[in-house]
Amino acid sequence: MVIEKMKMSVNQTNWAKKCLSPWLLLLAMLVTLVPLQAMAAQAEATVSKNVVAVNQVFQLSVSVDTAINPDSVDFSVLSPDFAYGQPSVSSSTSLINGTMSRSTTWTIAVAAKNVGTATIPAFKIGSSQTTPITITVLKNSQKNNSADTDQANVRITAEVDKNSVYVGESINYRVKIFIGEQLSQASLSAPSGEGFAVSQVGQDAQNNIVQNGRRYLVITRNYQLTAEKAGKLIIHGATFNGSAVRGANGFSSGITVPVNKDARNITLNIKPKPKDYKGLWLPTPDLQLHQTWQPQVSNQNDVTTKVGEPITRTVTLRIKDIAQSNMPNINLTYPDTVRIYNEKPEYSAENGYSVMTLKQVIIPRQAGKVALPPLTINWWNTATAKQQQSKIDGLTLNVVADPTANSQFSPPAVTATPPTTAAINPIKTVTSAGMWPWATLVFAILWLITLTLLLKKRQQTILAPAIITTGKADVVSALEMAINDNDPIKVQTYYQQWRQQQHLMLSTQPQLLQQLDDEVKAMMAAHYSPLDNPWNNQTLLALLTQAKQLTVIKHTSTALSSLDPK
Template sequence: MSLNQINWAKKCRSPWLLLLTMLVALLPLQAIAAQAEATVSKNIVAVNQVFQLTVSVDTAINPNSVDFSILSPDFAYGQPSVSSSTSLINGAMSRNTTWTLALAAKKVGTATIPAFKIGSSQTTPITISVLKGSQKNNTAVSNQTNVRVTAEIDKNTLYVGESINYRVKIVIGEQLSQASLSAPSGDGLVVSQVGQDAQNNIVQNGRRYLVITRNYQLTAEKAGKIIIHGSKFSGDAVRGANGFSSGITVPVNEDARDITINIKPKPTDYKGLWLPTPDLQLQQTWQPQVSNNNDVTTKVGEPITRTITLRIKDVAQSNMPNVNLTYPETVRIYNEKPEYRTENGYSVMTLKQVIIPRQTGKVTLPSLTINWWNTTTEKQQRSEIKGLILNVIADPTANNQFSPPAAITPPAATIHSTKAITTAGIWPWTTLIFALLWLITLVLFIKKRQQPVVTTTVTAAQTTDLISILEAAINANEPIKVQTYYQQWRQQQYTTLTTQPPLLQQLDHEVQAMMAAHYSASNNSWNKQTLLALLNQAKQLTVTKQTSMTLSSLDPK
């Protein structure tokens, strides 16, 4: 037997061994087929200059198989884009997976892109030369971020308690992500943002920029020199993005310049509430309007609205003075909540008061005086609004229209007839007198039967009209009209309501609760159904009394 025959026989006796030998022989071929490679678009770059890295392997593989975090020590890099492809050439199928990402070197010198391990393969390390970059290439290459932050203030000298406007602008000439701006700061300064950011576009040297403007109000709390540490801008500039790569994010940190300001103390001879400002405006309006003589005739229960507006420049809302006015007890006062707003550098407060006279006579409404320090002239000033003198009278319409019917007085002849009875002693005269008395009694009976019915009918109609108007005002949620109509109705029905003191007290209390809910500074809720129910009780009481009057007038007694 030849050597080849012997070998063949041995192989035939071990088929599994033959198969294993073939598989082992194929493994190196597979390893050789799966080749990994890394390339760069350039290997000499400037600091922060963006270039492209490509990593590929000639097989289909999981896109997360490459760990790019090993680039972090020396490079900034963007989010990689991954592509896979399959091709069939001359009956041979091939697959490929490619990663593409943007890189930028962080420092001058020599940097190395390390080897990437992909499955059983790995790439070859790449050495990059990182240059400082020439001055003329800075705009295209490196450290210029195309983001500028500037800040300015209205003035550098102010008083304790005075405010200034700090305006910061961010000029942006490239794509940013995760951008933020911090407020300025300083020892002894209270800082608050004013309004919303404003945005606009400008063109400089043919290039378009986005400009974001933000305003802060800075209020000084102590005297001396204070450094305003500028606002700080931070974000990430996205660079090198194209159709094949998402680009890299380069950190951007820009600070506005520091500004030194001088804070003056309060003058030692100043009297009153300290209020430094270059301008203070104090105004008021009356509704109904009043003439210049400040002397007005009004009626009991007729409301007057006083609106006070205080405008102060360069003063924070928290430093606005409280307006406290003391009114006489002969009027009832309802204060609305003060309204605050900011307008062209002014803090504006609007206070509305509803004044309702409670009794007749002369009433003096108080004036208001505010002392303040003019920071422009550096002198103390006083602003004042005058009060008002009210000549309060009873409502003549209510008195005439709703006065109760006059009492019936017996004719004088009745008295004289009594005298005649005592002096007459003759029967004919007696007969005549009795006849006259019978006629008078008959006339009085007819008058008593007719007159109350007519009078009650008119009063009932007037009552129904007035209470209907009052209920309509309640349902329409018009507190001033409710107050006015209620006072008229209360005056008309006072005699009837005094028979039920608890009901009258409840009505008065509920009307006051309504006014307080609408005009008081506290958040009181009010339910109109309670007042409507009390008015319904009063209507039933009025109907009962009117029915009683009508029936008593028909009594022959």
């Protein structure tokens, strides 16, 4: 019995070992893995500084001792109190004494938004999280002279060319931006002030300079400020806004920090218009008035020209320190004996001057003495504080009729072909019979054949395209070419010549003549109108073709009449 009990105890013990061994092995494995899981769950957050200034960039690092998805950390929890950039993620693996370890680290640039105490919250990574970090945020002037650092990174200056001007006078306001760091979304707002009209002049200029060993990009912009009322006026400086990219390095893309800079305010003394000033108010230190004539003239008091021959007058007005909107309108009154066509004034800016160029085409309409008017402009010299006058002379024209109107440009005479001998010598009548009747019949047949050939040749000559020749110039062809080229001066010149040449024919067609005159005037008005009015040259070409057809019919009728045997 004892032996059997002992066997039974041994069997029970073996059975227990067999049953417990797997559980003991699993328990041992779990005990072994617990430290590894505990180490993998450890996460940590650190900062490069815990006392910073507003908008001062510092580095935040978050690490975990395992390989993990790079998107496992949510940095949006920083938004309420911090600005931050894009994080950079790095992973590492090491093997020390046969033990392998892995880690993942996030590095991000951060800047506090407000003065006071800010807390970087805990970041949850898997089943663990980091410890919150308290940051002390000071004003710029309280931490490492950060204001001076910002001032050195971006600076803005402004200056004017004069501090005392008259009402209506303009000054140049120049602003410069010195940029010593990477910026994005930069913009510059114009200066402002009550009683000023402001406009930008030209394009921005850029250059690089080095100051105290540091390189800056300098952007220069010019504004024109025009005083609109008298008194002490304040120019509020131009404003620069942008975002500086700071804290960028090989491990982080950096963070954008707002940068706002204002140029200094400037006070100006605006003087009123003098009470005794006469004329249009033009305050300027310099006004220049010039003119040119084409063709050029040597004697202003005695210039000979022809009816219908155009003269071009170009007036140029240059005024310093005045806005284009304040440039005067030039109005010249011409006599009725000339036709005037004004081109649209052209404006430009040159070295502080506003420049206006006005071109006028003058076409005499009848013979005689014609006085073209002078031009006088009153202005106030701000340098001498005195009223001045600038003047350009007029021109006296001695207009004569075109001596070639009835000869050189007259229709070509119809040249008859010399008649045959049969047409000159009368046919004698013979009363006696014989061979003469037959000879006469043959001679008459030959005469009829000759006359038929002559008429056919004459019709081919006259019905050919009607070209008005002058020996030196083809007026109709030149007129058509000028119309196709939309050259109003040449059209006016050739049309007047052709009109005088075709006077007799056109006098029988008053309606057509009026249509031609009206269309030429419409062309000139469209070309020299201050408005952009397009002109279609097809109407004038059609009218000219109609007139040419009348010329062909008239010449054909005349030629056939001259060949009538009666």
